[in-house]
Amino acid sequence: MAAVPQRVHLKFLVNGEETPVSFAPYKTLLEVLREDLNLTGTKHGCELGECGACAVLIDGEPHLSCLVLGVECEGRRIETVEGLADGAELHPLQAAFADLGAAQCGYCTPGILMTAKALLDKDPNPSRETIKEAISGNLCRCTGYQQIFEAIEEAAVRMKP
Amino acid sequence: MSTQGKLRVIGKARRRVDGRAKVTGLTRFADDIVLPRMLHCRLLRSPHPHAEILEIITGKAEKLPGVHLILTGKDFPVTFGIMPVAQDEYPLANGRVRYVGDPIAAVIAKDEQTATEALDLIEVKFKQLKTISNPEEALQNPEPRIHDYGDQGNIHRIQSYEFGDVDEALAKSDHVFDDLFFYEGNTHLPIEQHASVAAPDGEGKLTLWSSTQVPHYIHRALARALQMPASHIRVIACPNGGGFGGKCDLHNHEIVVSRAALKLGRPVKICLNREEVFYMHRGRHPVLMRMRTGVTKDGKLTGMHLQTLLDGGGYGSYGPASTFYTGVLQTVTYELPRYKFDACRAFTNKPPCGPKRGHGTPQPRFGQEVQLDKIAEKLKLDPAELRLNIVAKPDTLTANWLKIGTIGLAECIRQATARSDWKKKFRKMGPGRGIGIACSSYLSGAGLPIYWNKMPHSGVQLLADRSGQVTVFCGATEIGQGSDDVLAAMVAEVLGMDPYDIRCVTGDTALTPVDLGSYSSRVTVMMGNAAIQAAEKLKAQIAEAAGEQLEVIPSRLSFSDGRVFVTENSNKSLSFKEAVEFAEVKFGTLGAVGSYTPPRAPGRYKGAGVGPSPAYSYSACVVEVEVDQATGWIAVPKIWIAHDIGRTVNPVLARGQVEGSVYMGLAEALMEEQVFRRLPPKMSHALVHKIPSLLEYKSPTSLDMPEIDTILIEDPDPNCPFGAKEAGQGPLLPVMPAVANAIFDAVGVRIDELPITPDKVLKALELKAAGKNPRVGPERFPLVPYPKSIFVLPPWEGGDGKESKRDDAVAVV
Structure with missing residues (x-):
């Protein structure tokens, strides 16, 4: 355990914005989105890949964010529900x-x-x-x-x- | 009341008032709340189904960096329970655990990860006790007692009621049908896991945000559990990510984080994981039933004797009410001259059962509707016709003294059978294909609260000011069903406003008048009536002031499209905002309150309080099935559901409630079951949950759902706001028996227990092929020591609604 760094610093492209984020390396993308980026629009129902509530798009493909580690997402294009509307206009x-x-x-x-x-x-x-x-x-x-x-x-x- | 005339909002298909937040991710559920300095809580749960706790050693866990507090049973000396008669839980076990998952200790740490690591460092020494795994074992083993209260041994509640001499009725019947049924338990499975955040405010008072359906009951129960004045506690019900009855109890974790936040002076959050949600349960009781029903040769019911045996799990929860509900509504759907109902709820070492959508009524409804199918088969009657001939009559009393108002069931049956081409299909679909029908009725709100009082069940407060804005305050809770939308619609209709211009503040015990909560399908009727009353009072003030300005008497004014105008001359008008300004000049600050208390029920016997409702909804369901006789696999191509809703408030939401009910009913019919197994004796032999995960607990996916044809039957009920009855629970009830009946039509086998899985169908087909009784279901009903009945004469036999003597009966004319 001791050898694991306390936090990693990465950049994602979240909803079109370059987003630097620092988080504990064991965290899933779901946890990074909700806890470190305050993007609580993405939900969780099991954190085991069973319910689909946490689905986000990574490089345009739907993924269960509870099964993806945050550290796997460096530089990748992530879309969440917060980025779906165009300003005030709903998708x-x-x-x-x-x-x-x-x-x-x-x-x-x-x-x-x-x-x-x-x-x-x-x-x-x-x-x-x-x-x-x-x-x-x-x-x-x-x-x-x-x-x-x-x-x-x-x-x-x-x-x- | 302004329930007359043309309606502009009620009945129109609209986007719900809170719809935008739900599609933008802005609806703030409990786990979305993040507060400065917030700590995280995790619970240590029992690995044993029944054990004494000898010692809890927390030293190592306390020393883990990042751990702020460890709580155990000794921090919580007071019992709690949602019903006053079942105060049998401790927030953390007090020397005893009663099911696998019973909380023992809590760790509060800087983050969830640290708290989870600390749980592993807590050592608990147990002495295992004999495990009671089902009600039969509970009856056979009065010792060791799971609780030191209850009616006897391991029986929590046992009771008997008889409304007219049922044995006599059965003896005089042309036929008596005697059937056994079993309904397996299942759970709510809301996609949102229960979460709570507790925080002390600047004055040291407590705020609890929680995924709860019943903030008022939580407020009350929390005050007792924490031994704090209710005035120092504020409960805010966050919008629930699905409830279905599973968020109606005060839960251990809600008390634990409250105590921890007060002790530490910091916010504390907990979010249960999915496995814990299965342990929290409070879901559908497994119920074994025996149903003896007398009929005449033309298919009229003469009497029924129903016996139920409920598996209650480890604690009381809503069990006393659940026990009643396995019988009391059995009289509401069809004419039933005499009725006897025995019920028994046993404690077992499993997660506690409680209220799930339909609360206690789906089980006997399944039994009765399958039995009616058997009756129709034996009497060579069409099962739809048989039902049409015995539909209960409007504006009557039932044998057990429930007051029925409007009934749209006959029309439901006619429409569901017409739309499904019933007559052309029944018994004519060929091998492996079949069609079945079943009906039901349900409460539009329980007539009494869960604690005895005569106060209103729902209160609404309205605020209007010179800006033209209207805010409506109500304790009702949005659990997805559309409670805020109903509230805004009611007020908007009365005041002639656009519902989207009304702000709803709901489910907050510090700000909103008491509403008992989102359970028993009560919100539309009770909150709706209270909202209309408040809006009418406000409207009267505005009309008086506007009338002076427009020089007409108030009764000549209309409120519509955001304007107040003279009915015969719409050019003479004020904007709503202008009218409010004049009203504020005339009356000072504007506000109005409304409240609703259900009518007093006619029954006067002890126990008559469970079952009454301001109105009953009715549903008829037709299901088509295809059964693969080689594999037993059941496919459902289409379901027709007709629901007597009284009046539709918003057709988009009403349809959603009905289809969601059908979905959940189909799930219970074919796959959902909360079941347990014993670990091998070499291991602990513990009774553990067989499938505590979303993957293994099967629920229907988008690929499993058939097309649903939803038919809303409108027969406005005078007790209801604009005539609107419930829609969120009743339509679940007929689905399970309709599936069972369709399977009989398809392959000629009776599956008298739920869920109906392919293995049961195959077993029945094998019996059929062997020339045996092609039935799978319970084979025997154990000897249950039901007490002597409380005897009450039905209204038509000279009764007065009180307990009476058998020989008081007068001859039935």
Whole structure:
């Protein structure tokens, strides 16, 4: 234990901003985001990679931030729910989730929004089956998922140029 | 009340008022709170299901750098419990642990990591005690007693009620059906793990932020647990990341961090890990049931005798209420002339059970609805028609003296069967495919609080000022269900405002009038009625002042779209802001309060307090299944759910409540179970949780959910705000039996226990192939020493609602 440095100093690219951060090296990305960068929009439900609440995008791909060590993220592009809106203007996914009841308690919502963003960035016209598959690693206990599917579909429509 | 006329807000599909925060990550849950100088707490939990604690050695842990405080049972001499009749827990074990996970010691350290390391340095010496693993063992082993209170031995509660002579009714019936059912326990599994932050303020008073559904009850119970005046404690319920009943108790960790913060003079936070959430539990009781029901040859119920045996786990929790709820609502759905209900809750060495969505009623509802399917099969009746013929009547009393108001169940059955093409499908879908129906009813709020008092159940306070802003204060708690949205909608409707212009301050015992909390589906009805009352008072003041300005009597004014205008001449108007200014000139600072207390229930016998509600919601559910006869795998392509909601406040949220209920019901039907196993005798032989993780505790993912067709039936109830009943629990209840009934339609086997897993289906199919009774379920009901019944005559047999003698009965005409 004694040989491990107390803290490491790294730079991430968080929501488009170069972000220097200092943290204990055992910390997961989830812990660094929440505890060292005060980005508490990213949630946790198990810290074992089982619930999907902590999903963020790393270099555009959805990852469970509880299974990624902070030290693995040096120089990488990290997107969290805090970076989803454009200033005061909600991302179409956010607006559709709010309008269509896709967020009830809102706790799994950030993870699902980020996972859905990765999906729509790749596939602007996903089928219902593709949507179901994409968010199958994100547990939601409130909605029964139907309004989430509909919100992602609605966002896809709203995002059409 | 202004529940008349055209509604502008109520009934319109809208984004919820707190919707933006939820999609931007700005909703502040308890674990998101970070305070200066904050310390972190972790709990040491028992590895044994039942043991005496001989010694706790904390010396090494205390010396670990970064550790600030270690607490043990000796720091907490006072018991606690959420119900006054079940004060049986200690924040940290007082010499005894009663389930694996029972908290023993707490470490408060500079960070979670240090606190976790310190836990490993605490040494506890135990003397293991005999473990009681299920209710049958509890009945057979009155010693050692898990608690030194309760009705006898290891029985926590045991009771019997009889409403009319049930044996006589059964003897006179054309048929008597006698069935056993078992409903396995399961847990809430909110995605948010319980978290709390306690902090002393500048005056040394305590603030507790917590993921709780019931800040008022926590406030009350915490004052007792900490032996502090309630005026020195402020409880703030953070928005909950899902509750489902699992955040309704005062929890050990809430008391521990409160005591630690007061002792250290610094904020202290705890967030349970997922395994601990499984141990905290307070979820669905496992219930074994025997149900004897008499019917006439045309399918009318003549009487029912229900016996239940509940596995309560290691502590009381809401158990006394849960015990009642396994029986009291059995009379509300269908006409039932006579009813007898015996119930027994046993203590066992497992995490305590308590209230989960539907609290006690899903278990007997499962039994009754499956039994009705068997009755229809035997009598060669269509099960939907059979139900339609026996739906309870509106504005009547039940055998156990519950007052029913509006009932939309017949319409629910008609719509659910029409939309699902029931008549074309039932018994006609071919091998392996089937369809099933079930119905239910539920409370729109419990008629009595959990501690005896005659005060209001919900209070609302309104503030309006010259800026035109309106703030509404209420103790109600946002757990995701949309309580803030209902509050804003009610006030906005009455004052003619946009709901997004109303600020809601909720769930804070220092600022908000008492509301009993988010449980028993009570918020819409109780908070809603209180909010309307407060808004009407404020409106009357504003109307009086505006009327003077516009030179009309107040009754000729309308409030709409942010304006106050003469109804027949909308050009004569004031903006809402101007009207408030005139009102402030006339009356001084403006404010209004409203409150709501449910109507007094007609039952007068001891125990009549559990079951009454201002209104009951009704649901009908049709489920289609496909059963793979080679593997027993059950696929559910579609579910239809019709719910009698009275009036829909916000269709977006109402649909979400109904579909979320269906989701959770389907989960309980097919996969969820909180189960235990014994470690091998060579090890400790301890009774441990089989699956304390989200991976192994199976819950449906997006890939498992079928399409849901939600039908909202509106039949406004006069006891309810704008007629709106509950939607968050009732629609769960019919799903499980509808699945079981659909499986029978598909493959002709009866699975009389939940969850219905493929292995049970296969076993039943094997029995069927062997020419045996194709049923899997409990085989016997143990001898339970139920007491002599409290006998109460039903209303139609000359009763007065009080306990009576059997020979007081008058002939039924």
